[in-house]
Amino acid sequence: MAAVLVTRRFRLSLEVVLKTLAVAACYYVAGRMGLLGRLTVEGVIVTPIWPPTGFAVAALLVYGVSVWPGIAVGSFLIITSLTTPQLTTFVTVAGSTVGPLCAYLMLRRVGFRLGISRLRDGLALVFLGGLGAMLISATTGVGLQVVTGGLATGEFWSVWLAWWVGDAMGVLLVTPLLLVLVGATGPLRLRRWKEMLFLTLTALIVLPLAVVGELSLLFLVFPLLIWVALRFQLAGSMLCALFASVLTTFEANRRQGAFLDLSAIEIMTKLQAFNGATALTALLLSAMVAEQRATRRSVQSACEELAEVLEHLAAGETPPELPPGHIAALHPDDGTELALDSRWDTDV
Known part of the structure; x- marks a missing residue:
């Protein structure tokens, strides 16, 4: 031993x-x-x-x-x-x-x-x-x-x-x-792969166009970030934000585009403001979308389990035992005890 x-x-x-x-x-x-x-x-x-x-x-x-x-x-x-x-x-x-x-x-x-x-x-x-x-x-x-x-x-x-x-x-x-x-x-479904490929190609075209060059269309980055965050949450939005930040840093080092004729401190301030805005947009929006989806899945699962319990009661059968984490409630008509899922609490 x-x-x-x-x-x-x-x-x-x-x-x-x-x-x-x-x-x-x-x-x-x-x-x-x-x-x-x-x-x-x-x-x-x-x-x-x-x-x-x-x-x-x-x-x-x-x-x-x-x-x-x-x-x-x-x-x-x-x-x-x-x-x-x-x-x-x-x-x-x-x-x-x-x-x-x-x-x-x-x-x-x-x-x-x-x-x-x-x-x-x-x-x-x-x-x-x-x-x-x-x-x-x-x-x-x-x-x-x-x-x-x-x-x-x-x-x-x-x-x-x-x-x-x-x-x-x-x-x-x-x-x-x-x-x-x-x-x-887990693998992504084919439909998701198609959308991912389309978003990747869009990012490869839009981000260099927005960041690199004299036009300095940095605002075009944010609609793309929002789109990616809504569809692919953190995995897509953080990759997109990181790619945009790297391109912007490269442009700042060249002192071109949005950083033309700026001092070193002005370049750093402008660059960090952009990087911070992209990171916060991608991270917080992705977290909000993930939380809402988790809440919706939890509520849907609770509704399905409750519907199953009600079907058994309507048929005069003993309802199946539910997993731990459920709470008891009384049937509004006859006072029969029902099991409800505690996941109705949306703090997931």
């Missing part, structure tokens, strides 16, 4: 180590991809979208708090690939690790569901996981620059805002997409 317990503990430890190494590797790769769209604000390198924060929050939600060392290792590897490690590097690594950890703990505290099937899940991810927890990493990173003399005090807020929004956009755009991919099960 002792040998079996030792073997199980060894397997569990090995599994945690492998997951931690995988998280570190993926965090590093995500960071290198994020640096492709980097901008310079007040001499400090910032990114409009920092994918590692989104990946870190998703990894913690899926695998648990035990993989946090992978986040720290991945952050350390990214910093060492850009500059020589110093004592201050570990403070930056700590901030980059504690931020996602706080996001994970706060989301768990409020009962966050990985499927983001309720509006309150979307709101929690936005205000707790994204805007709230990322205050830690941004304040730590930029504050360290000021303390060490690498950044003037008067330049703190502009750099801090760019850093904070970049980390938050990573959570808002990347985390939902990863959670959807992890939880995706």
Whole structure:
């Protein structure tokens, strides 16, 4: 028996180590991809979208708090690939690790569901996981620059805002997409594949036309986002929002289109406003649609079960036992006890 317990503990430890190494590797790769769209604000390198924060929050939600060392290792590897490690590097690594950890703990505290099937899940991810927890990493990173003399005090807020929004956009755009991919099960019907193909082709045409070029038709992105969110919820809307944000970041780096003749701070402000609007539109609308559909399915199931009970009563038969989670009610005519589904509560 002792040998079996030792073997199980060894397997569990090995599994945690492998997951931690995988998280570190993926965090590093995500960071290198994020640096492709980097901008310079007040001499400090910032990114409009920092994918590692989104990946870190998703990894913690899926695998648990035990993989946090992978986040720290991945952050350390990214910093060492850009500059020589110093004592201050570990403070930056700590901030980059504690931020996602706080996001994970706060989301768990409020009962966050990985499927983001309720509006309150979307709101929690936005205000707790994204805007709230990322205050830690941004304040730590930029504050360290000021303390060490690498950044003037008067330049703190502009750099801090760019850093904070970049980390938050990573959570808002990347985390939902990863959670959807992890939880995706079951094939789509042929009719859905046709619609998906049509929407994909439309996005490939409309988004570059709206973002890239001198016309700067950024407003065309939002009707498409709404359409995709209504039909495919998070899976489609977050892909569409991420694609639009990447294209817009590319255009901002070229200083073309909507970003022509703007200063670095103006470019960052305009870019982050657009990225934030697309992320919020896609995430919150998708969560609302998913919640309404879940409520409708629950009510429909309850009606079907109630109709079955009434049929048995009308035939003089004993109604079938219903699953746990039902409540009793009295028949309005003869006082017979009926079983009603507690899922009439629409708080799904």
